Amino acid sequence: MGARSFATFLDRADVTDRVLGVVKSFEKVDPAKVTAKSHFVSDLGLDSLDTVEVVMAFEDEFTLEIEDKEAEKIQTCEDAINFICAHPHAK
Amino acid sequence: MAPSRMLALYRDILRAHREHLRPGLRRFGDQYVAHEFRQHKSAKPEFIPAFEEQWRTYLQTIRQSRDGMAPAAHGVASEVDNQLSAEQKAQLQKLEERIKSL
Numbered sequence: 727m728g729a730r731s732f733a734t735f736l737d738r739a740d741v742t743d744r745v746l747g748v749v750k751s752f753e754k755v756d757p758a759k760v761t762a763k764s765h766f767v768s769d770l771g772l773d774s775l776d777t778v779e780v781v782m783a784f785e786d787e788f789t790l791e792i793e794d795k796e797a798e799k800i801q802t803c804e805d806a807i808n809f810i811c812a813h814p815h816a817k
Numbered sequence: 818m819a820p821s822r823m824l825a826l827y828r829d830i831l832r833a834h835r836e837h838l839r840p841g842l843r844r845f846g847d848q849y850v851a852h853e854f855r856q857h858k859s860a861k862p863e864f865i866p867a868f869e870e871q872w873r874t875y876l877q878t879i880r881q882s883r884d885g886m887a888p889a890a891h892g893v894a895s896e897v898d899n900q901l902s903a904e905q906k907a908q909l910q911k912l913e914e915r916i917k918s919l
Contacts, residue, residue, distance in 0.1 A: 782831050782835075
C-alpha cells in the first residue's frame with residue numbers, strides 16, 4: 727500500500743465478462759437473455775429493488791462502493807461496465 | 818412508495834448488513850429486508866411513513882452493532898417475539914434477568 731498503490735484500470739473485456747456473470751447468476755434473471763446491452767428492467771424483467779441488489783452485487787464483485795447518485799444511473803449492463811472501467815480502484 | 822427515497826433506504830440497509838453482519842447473517846438479513854420491502858411496494862401511501870420509520874430505526878440499530886451480535890437481530894427478534902406464548906415470554910424474561918445478574 728502507500729507508495730506502491732496507484733490507479734489501475736481493469737481490462738474492458740474482463741469487466742464485461744464479470745458484469746455479465748454477476749447478472750446471469752442473479753436468481754430472477756434468465757441467463758440466456760443477458761447481453762452487454764441488457765436493460766435490467768425492460769429487458770430482464772427486474773424491478774427497482776432488484777436493480778439495487780444487482781448494483782450491490784457489482785460492488786461485491788469489484789470491491790468498490792458506488793455512491794447513491796451513480797448507483798441510480800446504472801440501469802443496464804453497459805452502464806455498469808462503463809462505470810467500472812472508469813473506476814480506478816475496481817479490483 | 819416514494820421510489821428514490823425508499824430505494825436509497827433499501828440500499829443503506831443492504832450496505833449496513835454488508836458492513837456489520839457475518840456472511841450467513843447478512844444473507845438472512847438481506848432476504849428478510851428484501852421480502853419486507855417487496856411486500857410494501859404496493860402498500861397504500863398512509864402505511865409508508867410508519868414502514869419507513871421502522872426501517873430507519875432498524876438501520877440505526879444495525880449500524881451500531883458489531884459482528885451481528887444481539888442488536889443486529891432486533892428486527893427479527895421482535896418478529897419472533899410476536900409469535901411467543903405468554904409462558905415462553907415469561908421464561909425468556911427469567912433468562913434475561915438471570916443473564917443480567919451474572
